[in-house]
Amino acid sequence: MEVDIDSWFARLINDKPIWGPGFPGWNDSLDAEANLRSRYPTGADFDAIFLSHVFTTNHAGGRLSPPKLNWLGGIPTVSFQHEVRAVEQYDTQKRGFTCSVGEVDVVLYPYNEAEIDPFEADRELARIRAPRSRHAHQIFRRIPHHVRTDIFRPPSGGNAVRDLDVVLVGRAHESLYPLRYRWSRLIAEKRWHNAVHVPTLYGQQATWTATERQAEVERYIGFLQRAKIVVSCTSHWRYMLAKFNEIAACGAFIISDVATHMPQTFIDNIGIVSSHMRDTELVEVVNGWLAADEERERRTEILSNYVRANNDVSCFWDQVDRAVLDWRKEWLTSGAS
Secondary structure, eight states, X not given: OOSOTTXXXXXXXXXXXXXXXXXXXXXXTSOHHHHHHHHOBTBOSSXXXXXXXXXXXXXXXXXXXXXOOGGGTTOOEEEEXXXXXXXXXXXXXXXXXXXXXXXXXXXXXXXXXXXXXXXHHHHXXXXXXXXXXXXXXXXXXXXXXXXXXXXXXXXXXXXXXXXXEEEXXXXXXXXXXXXXXXXXXHHHXXXXXXXXXXXXXXXXXGGOOHHHHHHHHHHHHHHHHHEEEEEOOOTTTTOXXXXXXXXXXXXXXXXXXXXXXXXXXXXXXXXXXXTTSOHHHHHHHHHHHHHOHHHHHHHHHHHHHHHHHHSBHHHHHHHHHHHHHHHHHHHXXXXXX
16 A cells, blocks of 8 residues: 555555554464454454455465455455556457455445456356355445545645646556557647646655655645646546546646546536547647636636545545445345355
């Protein structure tokens, strides 16, 4: 959680107790269930066990496999799967799965149902073959990415401190982020006199100190707070990426294509483009919004307020709680074992 570049801003744990490999009292010679039995010999007084991705990755096995937790009865395991397939493979028939969730009770995901349908199909087979099994009662729930509104926020100086007309954040991998790649090229060609591309420092963060990671958080947020417009992209897979919430929470105006499951409030309050547009059309849209200060700022405020009210950490946990309660209600009335 500290060094994975897709989750280090998230701090999902909040006030929840955290335990696992590397923490005091964890025995690496035992699997997850045995460790939990050792710490909670008479059961536990919590409502669910939220698993980090290390317990659901396809590389996990043995001591890092998800705990089956039959001894906990009606207490489910929960995971939030940021991505379930290799995103840099573009043939849908060849995309490899990056996780295994057959032993997880409540599977949460932020993107498309098509990403999850093989796992749901496995659950349906379990309902036929072993209807009283735990797998047969697995549930799936789509939950949007959340945002840390305590750190992603508009600048204290208001819009007056937004000294950058156009900002692009993130890597510009041409195949994975085709529109982002074009934005980066247009910025490099100086189509706008006051524009900057801030690439993500993939592959470096694992070697940084906590101080260096905090400095990168501040650098990233700082650019969002200085931007009038942030140009973005939904990726080859048309994902509603976490960046949309981060940008909006900082009060910058978004120009992007439309993601699958993008809320109507987003669609109504961003500048919409398409990868089918010519370069001149992309530039025209950006210039049009740069010239429309009053309308741009009006829409930005609407979207920022929406994100801060609906997609912060507490909203995320509310949705997790509802999913857990739904699972428990069904499990306790099913007679399953």
